[in-house]
Amino acid sequence: DTAVSQTPKYLVTQMGNDKSIKCEQNLGHDTMYWYKQDSKKFLKIMFSYNNKELIINETVPNRFSPKSPDKAHLNLHINSLELGDSAVYFCASSPAGLLRGYTFGSGTRLTVV
């Protein structure tokens, strides 16, 4: 069983479209995250949810809206896609409390054309 799974793995879409990426974890973790990895491989946090509650919201355009229906799922919806949104998006999860590493999903490669 995959611990943190993301769908789809690849997403190619046109500018202006709206798309969603889904993430599910079966580790029983309380906290989930979305990270964006750009073409230079830099990993930057976008959002963090703890038990369905938003706890970190970095400087991300309003076009990005996370949704956590339960603590095992964290989805990312993106409106009005732009060329600069092209990147690999990683979902991750971690157990409650500090001093614990994250487990990452396999990533979604988004290409906006």
Place this chain on the structure above:
Amino acid sequence: GENVEQHPSTLSVQEGDSAVIKCTYSDSASNYFPWYKQELGKRPQLIIDIRSNVGEKKDQRIAVTLNKTAKHFSLHITETQPEDSAVYFCAAMSAGGTSYGKLTFGQGTILTVHP
């Protein structure tokens, strides 16, 4: 907020040599420092971590050292093998305020081990 600087950005070694990657962080309240390995097209995977109450930790061929006073930590890989070739990321976890539990990553080091 936390800022993590990682050097070098690329590192090329011969098989069997040692490799060292260094990171500095800015937030003195950070207290957890993991290292991740990312192979091409794959997810980042945790390879070793260190907590702020420990100065050094070793796991087979990899070791991490932490100097809290200098806000500096390093990854050491001995007897490198071609399968060690990957991008390595250091990270620091924020302990307080609105950044609670947030991992800030360094820019990554592309390690190439030549047979």
